[in-house]
Amino acid sequence: MKSIYVLVEHREGKIRDITWELLAHAAQLAQVQEAEITALLIGAQVEEFIASLQPHAHQLLVIDDPKLRDVNAAVYQAVLEPLIKERQPYLVLMAHSYFGMDLAPSLAASLQLPLVTDAVALELSDQGPVATRMIYSGKVGARVALAPAATYLITMRAGTSPTPSGGLNATVTKLPCPFSEPISQKRFLEYIAAQVGDVDITQADIVVGVGRGIKEEENLPLVQELAEALGGVLAASRPVTDAGWLPKDRQVGSSGKTLKAKMYVAVGISGSFQHVVGIKGCETIVAINKDPNAPIFTQADYGIVGDLFKVLPPLTEKIKALKASS
C-alpha cells in the first residue's frame, strides 16, 4: 500500500488552511489508489493540534521539541531529510507557501528526489505521479511527468483542493528531534509585521486595482479618478508597487492584502494567481483588460475587453452621472 505524507503547516498557534487542503488532496488520491495517509506535525508545543488532525489521517507523526519553535526551513529540512530517507513514503505533500518554497527545493535536491512545485492538481498513474501546473503567466497549463523514484515531493497551490477530508482516526506516534545542537547555518531572528499606511484597503467597500497595463506612473490619475468617482480606494497588483508607483501597503495578493470589498475593479491586471488570492472574498469583481484570454476574466463577474485608456474616461463620467442622479 502506498504511503502519502502531508506536512502540517502551522503558524502562531493555528493550523494554516492549506494544511486541510493538502489532507483533502491526500484523501482523494487514497480513493483512487489505496494509500495510507500520514500527517507530519513538526514544531514546539504542538500537542494542541493533534485532536483536530486525527480525523484526517491514518497516522500522525509528531516531532515536538523546543528546538523546532521557529519557522525556519533549514530546521525543518534537518528533521525531514533523515525521516524521508528512512521511511521512504511514496508521496510527500507540502504547501506552495512562502515557507514551502523555502523548504521543498533544497530538500528535494539534498535527497536527489523528484519535485513539482506549485501543482494545482495531482494524479497517480502506473508510471508515477502526474502533476498539473500553470506556466507562462497562467496562460498555459502543463502536465508534468516524473522520473521513477522511491519518493516524490509535491508542493500544492492553495485553493485547489477537492471536498474536505475526514472520518479517520489517526494513531499518534511521537518521534524525537533528530539533532541535538540547534541549526546554526541559518538562524531565525524575528518577525516584522506588515507596514500600516494611510489607507487600509482591506476595510474599503469599493477598491479599484491597477496593474501592469497602466504602463506609466503618469497614467495613474486616470485610475485614481475612477476610484474617486466610485467613492473607493486605489490598490495595485505587484508590478505597480514593485515599480514604486504606489506604496507597498496598497498591494493586493499573496504577498499583500486580502480584500473583502463589495466591488473590486481590476484595471490592466492580467490576474496572476498571486493577485487573485487577494480578491476572492470580494462580492462583485469587474475586469478591464485588452487581452480577452487574460486569466482575470475567469475570476470576474463582469468584464470589458478593451483598451483601458479608452474605457476609463467614459466610465468615470458615467459613474459621476450615476452618483449625481441618485
Add this chain to the structure above:
Amino acid sequence: MEIIVCLKRVPDTAEAEVKIAPSGVAIESERLTFDVNEADNYALEEALLLKEKVGGQITLITLGDEESEDTLRMGLAKGADHAIRLADPSFEGSDAAAVARILAAAIRTRPYDIIFTGCASADFGESQVGPMLAANLGIAHAVMATKLTVQDDKQVRVERESEGGGFEAFEIQLPVVLAMQTGYNEPRYASIMKIRKAARKEIQLLDRSQLQLAEDQVGRSGSFSWIEQLFTPESGKMAEILTGTPEEAAEKLAGVIKERGIL
C-alpha cells in the same frame, strides 16, 4: 566579497498572447519578445549595490543559447566584472534540478560568498533553481529575500517576505544563496557608452566536459521531471463580457453598478 548572479533570459508573456506549438510541449516563441527575467534583474541590482558598499567583484552566469549573451552584456554594462555562459547541446531539456546541478558545477570551481538568483522565473515559475543550487553546494539559502545586511565576513542578516505583507529576518552564515524577490530596489539602466564598452568584453563559455559533468547528469537524462503535455486552460467560469464601443461598455457597466446597488 565574491558575488555571483545567475541570470535567465525569458519571453515576456504577461502582456502577450501565448500559443502552444504543434509539438504540444512548448510554446510558439517567434513573436514573443525576450528579456532578462524580472526577478533576476532585481537580484543583479542587489549585487551591484552590495559591490558598491563592500567592494569585491561580480560574476554573471547564465545557461542558455547565444542570444542570452545579450542578458550577460546588459549586466556587464551595469557594472558586473565577469560573465560566463554555460552552453552545451546536451543541456537541452534540463529541468530545475539539472540546471541547479550545472550551475553548481560552474560555481564550485571559483570563490563565492553570496550567490544571487531571482525568486521565480516568469516562464515556468517553479522557484526551484536558487535553493536547489544551495543544496548542491551544501550552503544555506533564503528565498523571497528582500533585504540584505552584511554583518561581517562570516554572516549576513537577510529579510524575506512572508504571507500577508510581513517579513521574517534570519541570520545566515556565508556563503549563501539568496533568491531575490522583486520590488525592493530600483534596477538601474546602463548608459549607452557602457553598453558599447560591454559589447567588447569577453564572455567565457563553458561546456559539459569543462564542467566535468557526465551526460546523464544533464539534459533530459539528468532531469527528474519533464513536460508531458501543454494545454490551454479551460476558462471554466467566465465573466459576463460587456460588449460594444468603450462608451457603450462603460454605460453597461454603470448600469450593472446601479442595478446591483453597489454605490
